[in-house]
Amino acid sequence: MTEFPAIVFTDLDGTLLDHHDYSYSAASPAIKILKSFNIPIILASSKTAAEIAPLRADMGLSAYPAIVENGAGLLHANCIPPTDSGADYRKIRETLNNTPTKLRRYYKGFGDISDAECAALTGLSPDAATRARQRAYSEPGLWSGSETDLHAFLRSLSEHGISARQGGRYLTLSFGKTKADQMATLCQNYGNPPVIALGDAPNDLEMLQAADHPVLILNPDAAPFAIPINLSNRITRSTKSGPAGWNETVLSIVSSLTTQAKGA
Structure with a gap:
């Protein structure tokens, strides 16, 4: 089996992708460095397989699997959806x-709106919005009711095995698999190298907790959220937001890992 010096799991929106224009260009130097060291980059997002496949191809990462719909499913390497x-x-x-x-009236999911409404809500292009609604495992949406009604709503869904995760923007419903669940399986497939994980939202916390090098990317547009003490003590926080923060932290961690490897 090929030995990998590390493996990267990364959230997309607000992390590797700019929260406003969905560009990853600011992270290109770090992506290039990771490729030069043969470090797999696993995209892990609430996005659908239909959304991630072209993005993964554009980044030159189709040789690696991707975690889709918040961990509810996998897009296999070199695979085209559906x-x-x-x-x-x-x-x-x-x-x-x-x-x-x-x-029910307080929850508006992607299945409740048209492609055009999805484009207006998300800022995506019409084609990208169509891909965002091609869902297989989970339903993102916006909650407009009270906290009391939200608890009742979630209790009702839990009776059918459905759980909810709050991301940077959407409350996503699924049957419970997480990014961390998929990460554990994929790490085994790659020989369990050191794990670098990057995210910016509450739904990334389990993935960050399971990493050797957890990174919280600054997101000035997101509401503050609590970080578990056992994670807060060892997490790296970026000073820049989005892909610029991704770039600075990945370059720093990879520099540290390669320096350690040379000294070993």
């Missing part, structure tokens, strides 16, 4: 529509 029947998504939508009307 790769799943979408049975999980249909069950989520059916359960969602069977929740009490007084609670």
Whole structure:
């Protein structure tokens, strides 16, 4: 088996991608360095396989798998979607529509809006918005009700095995698999090298906790959230936001790892 000096798992929106224009150009120097050291870069996002596949190809990362829909599914290496029947998504939508009307009205998921409405809501291009709605495993949406109603809404869904995760913008419903769950499996496939993980939102915390080198990317647009003490004591925080922060922290960590390897 090929030995890898490290492996990178990275969130996209607000982390590797700029939160406003979805560009990763500021992170290009670090991506180039990672490739030169044969360090796999695994994209891990709430995005769908249909969204991630062209982005992964544009970055030159199609040889690596990607974690899609917040860990609810995988896009395999060199694979073109669709790769799943979408049975999980249909069950989520059916359960969602069977929740009490007084609670259901406060949740607007991607399945409740058109491609054009999705483009306006997310800032995505029309084609990208269409891909964002090609879901197989999870349903992102916006909650507009009270905290009390939210707890009741989530209790209702949990009776059917559906859990929710709050990302930087959306409350995403799924059957519970996380980015960290998928990360553990993929690490084994790559021989369990040191793990660098980068994220900016609460739904990245489990992934960061499972990493050897966790990185929290500054996101000035997101609401503050609590960091577990056992993670806060060892996390690296970027001083820049988005891909610029990604670039600075990855370059620093890789420099440290390669220096250690030379001295070993």
